[in-house]
Amino acid sequence: IVMDYLTKISQRGQKSEQGGGGICDRVLQTNPLLESLGNAMTRRNDNSSRFGKLIQLKFEEGKSRLIGANVDTYLLEKARVVRQGSGERNFHIFYELMEGATDKQKRDWNMELAEESRLLCNEGVRRRDISDKAQFQKTLEAMDVVGLSAEERDRIFRVVMAVLHLGDVMFDPTFDNNEEGTKISSECQESVDALGKLLEVDTAGLEAALCSRVISARGVQTKKPHNLQQAEEARDALCMGLYERLFLWTVWRVNQSISTIGFHPAANDRARKKAGYNHQHTISCLDIFGFEVFDKNSFEQLCINYANEVLQQLFNEYVFKIEQKFYEAEGINWKAISFPDNHETIRMIEGKPIGMLQLIDEECMFPGGNDTSLHEKLYGNMKKFKAFSVDDDTQKKHNLFSVNHFAGLVEYSTDEFCAKNKNELRQEAIEFIRSSKDSLIQILLPPDAATASGAASSEYFTKLNQSGGKKKKKKKP
Numbered sequence: 001i002v003m004d005y006l007t008k009i010s011q012r013g014q015k016s017e018q019g020g021g022g023i024c025d026r027v028l029q030t031n032p033l034l035e036s037l038g039n040a041m042t043r044r045n046d047n048s049s050r051f052g053k054l055i056q057l058k059f060e061e062g063k064s065r066l067i068g069a070n071v072d073t074y075l076l077e078k079a080r081v082v083r084q085g086s087g088e089r090n091f092h093i094f095y096e097l098m099e100g101a102t103d104k105q106k107r108d109w110n111m112e113l114a115e116e117s118r119l120l121c122n123e124g125v126r127r128r129d130i131s132d133k134a135q136f137q138k139t140l141e142a143m144d145v146v147g148l149s150a151e152e153r154d155r156i157f158r159v160v161m162a163v164l165h166l167g168d169v170m171f172d173p174t175f176d177n178n179e180e181g182t183k184i185s186s187e188c189q190e191s192v193d194a195l196g197k198l199l200e201v202d203t204a205g206l207e208a209a210l211c212s213r214v215i216s217a218r219g220v221q222t223k224k225p226h227n228l229q230q231a232e233e234a235r236d237a238l239c240m241g242l243y244e245r246l247f248l249w250t251v252w253r254v255n256q257s258i259s260t261i262g263f264h265p266a267a268n269d270r271a272r273k274k275a276g277y278n279h280q281h282t283i284s285c286l287d288i289f290g291f292e293v294f295d296k297n298s299f300e301q302l303c304i305n306y307a308n309e310v311l312q313q314l315f316n317e318y319v320f321k322i323e324q325k326f327y328e329a330e331g332i333n334w335k336a337i338s339f340p341d342n343h344e345t346i347r348m349i350e351g352k353p354i355g356m357l358q359l360i361d362e363e364c365m366f367p368g369g370n371d372t373s374l375h376e377k378l379y380g381n382m383k384k385f386k387a388f389s390v391d392d393d394t395q396k397k398h399n400l401f402s403v404n405h406f407a408g409l410v411e412y413s414t415d416e417f418c419a420k421n422k423n424e425l426r427q428e429a430i431e432f433i434r435s436s437k438d439s440l441i442q443i444l445l446p447p448d449a450a451t452a453s454g455a456a457s458s459e460y461f462t463k464l465n466q467s468g469g470k471k472k473k474k475k476k477p
Contacts, residue, residue, distance in 0.1 A: 010066035033142040041089040050077035052288035068260025078240040100136030110194040119167040162198040181225030200437040209432035248457040291407040299420040348385040
């Protein structure tokens with residue numbers, strides 16, 4: 001509503017530009033485009049944001065004319081790509097493509113096979129607010145206004161479909177010299193072939209990428225086979241990583257369309273000062289998940305509610321604490337307002353060296369780390385905090401614990417905490433994707449597994465764009 005109001009005021013006298021809509025239209029159309037890839041149906045909301053977004057609107061000095069914008073995104077719930085709760089769905093774009101693709105696209109992308117994909121486990125669940133086919137038309141219109149070329153759209157859709165086929169890759173156990181290993185099952189060969197066609201990769205390297213890893217020790221490299229669980233985790237991590245990077249590339253591409261020369265995001269202090277940027281000429285809108293509590297709450301709800309705890313603390317600081325100090329300094333006659341302070345809850349979650357997030361990371365680093373031992377570790381270390389509680393009978397038996405958040409009591413289950421926190425993207429899987437003949441798919445994932453997460457994605461894509469997307473050649477010694 002706020003963005004619609006601000007852009008309508010700004011639209012006076014502005015004309016549409018060639019190759020897409022004017023700046024106001026482009027800014028508004030970022031919403032349906034990013035919602036298609038970043039929103040999903042939950043049990044509470046048919047169009048729930050599964051990522052946080054901060055959009056900064058830049059206005060011409062002394063005027064109401066919008067001259068540019070920038071979008072920052074946070075915390076995409078990528079675990080949703082490979083698992084959804086009962087009555088929930090994957091991201092909208094999967095279902096929109098299924099309903100809205102042309103007959104030729106359906107044949108080329110082997111959609112008939114993907115309709116039964118493991119990643120669409122609740123495919124029978126439908127949105128009540130709008131049909132997926134109608135929403136897909138809105139997504140296409142948004143892509144057109146933002147200025148995505150036909151080739152760019154095709155690449156986005158191909159990667160989305162490739163994720164579905166990758167999710168259906170299954171494994172058979174093997175035993176060699178009494179060592180457990182895996183191989184890709186022959187029963188999913190059709191999915192493997194579809195994946196290779198969509199990503200333009202040689203699928204001969206897929207088994208090595210998912211069923212084994214190379215361990216380096218003292219300059220010696222050893223190939224270590226994956227057991228069944230490790231192979232499935234490697235596959236799921238690649239599904240999540242590939243989709244996350246596609247989402248981040250789309251955000252970067254949107255920013256290319258709505259940015260203005262000389263307009264720098266508020267976070268970029270050095271560039272802002274150099275360009276003489278004045279933050280007083282911007283209005284920022286933050287759109288992030290609200291506080292969440294479901295019948296079953298898992299790792300993603302803990303992360304979301306932690307983010308809301310921090311936002312609430314910021315609200316307390318600026319609306320109550322700073323204002324009260326100002327009143328006191330000015331000698332204003334006022335009545336003190338009491339408000340709940342959630343500092344201890346935040347310290348419990350993010351504290352170092354002993355905090356919930358630290359303990360979760362620690363458990364994931366142990367070779368035999370699992371959800372049950374994580375629950376025991378949380379119970380042993382967190383019960384000193386008033387906000388943490390575990391019922392000695394029911395909750396302890398079923399790996400449950402409760403946190404008394406500022407908005408209320410939430411019961412969490414540690415089931416799948418470790419798997420959702422790990423999603424370790426293997427170097428072998430990255431190299432497999434980067435072997436693609438398609439220039440965009442080739443650069444979606446950075447060459448190093450350590451930097452393949454969403455961090456610094458904007459700088460990464462911008463740098464590649466400036467260099468023409470070419471890979472750097474290693475210098476000969």
